[in-house]
Amino acid sequence: MADLRTNFTGVESPNPFWLASGPPTNTYGQVAKAFDQGWGGAVWKTIGEPIINVFSRYGSVDLGQNRMMGFNNIELISDRPIAENLKEIAEVKRNYPKHAVIASLMVESKQKAWHEMVKQTEDTGADGIELNFGCPHGMSERGMGSAVGQVPDYTCQIVEWVKEVATIPVIVKLTPNVTDITYIARAAVKGGADALSLINTINSIVGVDLTTFEPQPSVAGKSSHGGYCGPAVKPIALHLVSAVAGDPSVKIPISGIGGIASWRDAAEFIALGAGSLQVCTAVMHYGFRIVEDLIDGLSNWMDERGHRSLADIRGRALPRVAKWEDLDLNYHLLAHIDQEKCIKCELCWTACEDGAHQAIRRLPRDNGGPVVEIIDEACVGCNLCAAVCPVQDCITMQKVPNDYPAVSWKEYAAGKGKLAPRSEQFHTATWSPSTKH
Amino acid sequence: MPQPEFRLSDEQLERNFADIAPPLTTDAALLEANQCLFCHDAPCTIACPTHIDVPAFIKKIATGNLRGSARVILEVNPFGHSCARACPVEVLCEGACVLNDRDEQPIKIALLQRHATDYVLEHKVKLFKAGKPTGKRVAIVGAGPAGLSCARNLRIMGHAVTVFESRSQPGGLNTYGIAEYKLKADVALAEVQDILDLGVELKTGVTIESIDQLLTQYDAVFVGVGLGNTKKLGIPGEDLPGVLDAITFIEHLKTHPYRETDVGRHVVVIGAGNTAIDAVTQAKRLGAAAATIVYRRSEADMPCYHYEYELAKRDGCGFRFQAAPQRIISNGSGGVSGLEVRTDGGSETIPCDMVIVAIGQGPREALKIPEHPKVFVGGDCANGGAEIVNAAADGVAAAKRIHEMLTGGDANG
Ligand SMILES: Cc1cc2nc3c(=O)[nH]c(=O)nc-3n(C[C@H](O)[C@H](O)[C@H](O)COP(=O)(O)OP(=O)(O)OC[C@H]3O[C@@H](n4cnc5c(N)ncnc54)[C@H](O)[C@@H]3O)c2cc1C
Ligand SMILES: Cc1cc2nc3c(=O)[nH]c(=O)nc-3n(C[C@H](O)[C@H](O)[C@H](O)COP(=O)(O)O)c2cc1C
């Protein structure tokens, strides 16, 4: 069985699965239950001067009948007194010494306030501190959360204050609501951060009620932009994790967050450089029990692939994240339809015809044979048809061999290397869709 | 022949004749609608005789646009409500759905169609209106699906329409013949009312005897008179009390409280078409202890749809194949006691106290339909007997041709 034990910037946990700071980590009872069910760690719901929340806090985006494909919230940090939270953190740590217990903090941007908060937190025995520089709503208007996380100088300054007194690892949680996250990441490193976690939620309005015209979630008829999370944000999170992990001036551990709902998501984050993983929405949707398959699925996959520990897979995909200009222009693909599998829905045809390169030909439905076939000379190997085809492995993208060595755009533009010939039909305006059906 | 000792309770009868395919809940409809692939040149649409744009109406269900969904359906098929309940979808749209090849089951097209069309029925949404009057008058003979489909589209195009119907109620076999557990008369009549509300003049209780006479008063005539009486067996005992034809039996059931339709304790149905199945299942559901199909050929030769056969088997009906009826035997006191059949093993008597004959209907011979450029024909009387959806398609097509004839082709409405 694969070794899932995790050491994240000195913080140890039995597995890489931590609860992210949020409603599931509000109380002792929840965190203790989560640890009993198998979670490796928990980042406590952000602590600071207690706030007052509004009623109606969450909005959801469904995809067909699938609920909560995307999720947003306009809730603030913990509404419980600081002392109560700290007391429970201490209790959890005492009763679960082998689990990672991280305190998430947010106070006003004053050195003294941060010093006091950090000292009190250390007294609990917590394993680490996470600085919430990411919350995009409510707190930012008060000069905290993403108001800090969006300005490199502020980020650096507050991390410095925290590091002046902290003896346990300090993790800086980054907001995605910036033009280039690596600037903020570097500022956190400069301030002395031990690790980063990302992403916090994305600015969003999830929808509008078409009867009342209230944006959602509605509070007495009005709404405010909220933080977007859940499965829909995973691709954004993966990109930002890879951008930070691949930045040579960062080089500190990264805790991956954003849309993780299955062990596959987790493995992808690890492959792009994450050292631990944090989950919030999926737990809010299905409960703590999902950790069972997160662990089981990840370790089965690792066993099958011969990966013994998380170190074997961490960052494995990173070297393959390249700039566009370094991609090989002589790598040619052609769509291939397995006619045995084809169910004749013609979705590939309509997609390629209207949305791609008019490279699929329709054949009469009543001829008893195939109804679609690829026009090899016109296919640009874009993947669209394979993406829309509703049958597993029916359309596959197959390599078209050629004798030309790889050449990137950068090389080609510099006059180096030769392009393998491409079909005339890729570009010709004379190619008229209406001539084919 | 009321036989109270084996009568089912009213509650049990209600249950036995409840919708065999109950409506989808909103959640179930959304779930199903979201499974549709939205095929291009969709085989389901090709397979529908009225060519309803199935992926379009399903997509509209998925987006919560039920009014638009119903419009897509009813625009091309004026009998979209009854078709959703009674179409043999296994051999039409659902049989053609590409998901049969992927998931081994199709999209529930008929139930989705019902979901959309029920919405406009329940909310009394009026989707169509009569066109600007053209001053042309069309007579329609027969208020079945064929005649009324033609009537509706002619009204949309602005022509004045008068429908003549022999019976007291419109709807044709939708009102009088479709198995009760598929389509009930109230739905059939509500669907018809929507069409009449477009300003169709309906004259019930009028049997047309001469088309030529109509031609003197109208600019065109559409004939949709359906089929005639059940054919005769031509065997002794056929006229005994206790022997009746399937259409009469079903019509009585559909037009009276369930308990008022007589059913034998041991019912034999002669024939193996879809009407025979409807008769045997409904006899069973009325409370017959045994209801048996007697068919002179083999199981493989049965003309009924496979799923209808399956339904009858699930209902506990019996089947006797390769048994050719020879004689219906009297019980000596104004009823029947058995059916004598010839089998491979010789002659045999199947005991029974009721015989229902369902060996197909003949044409309506009383009405002569002249070959005339202003006379159009459609539905069962033209195709020899098919489905509601074929009658609707015929009526729609005829309306188009009549309109072209009356206006020289220019569209209105
Ligand atoms: C028992 C049975 C079960 C069936 N089950 C199904 C089913 O489940 N699904 C399905 O799709 N189809 C079913 N069908 C077939 C379907 O009912 C017919 O295909 C359809 O009703 C044909 O419509 P139509 O308008 O051509 O004829 P009809 O529905 O027969 O209507 C003809 C109308 O014309 C009237 N008429 C006749 N002569 C005259 C006259 N001289 N003057 C005035 N009026 C006249 C009649 O009274 C009748 O109302 C079934 C048929 C039967 C017999
Ligand atoms: C394949 C693809 C190519 C795109 N190319 C461009 C582009 O060249 N210029 C541009 O402004 N936006 C481009 N976009 C972005 C779209 O215009 C649009 O802003 C974005 O996809 C969000 O809208 P949607 O997801 O609702 O389609 C592209 C989108 C896709 C999917």
Ligand code: SF4
């Ligand atoms: S890969 Fe792209 S261009 Fe080629 S057939 Fe598929 S959709 Fe068309």
Ligand code: SF4
């Ligand atoms: S999308 Fe796939 S299943 Fe549908 S027609 Fe194309 S190849 Fe066949």
Ligand code: SF4
């Ligand atoms: S064939 Fe099936 S999946 Fe395709 S459009 Fe029709 S109902 Fe939908």
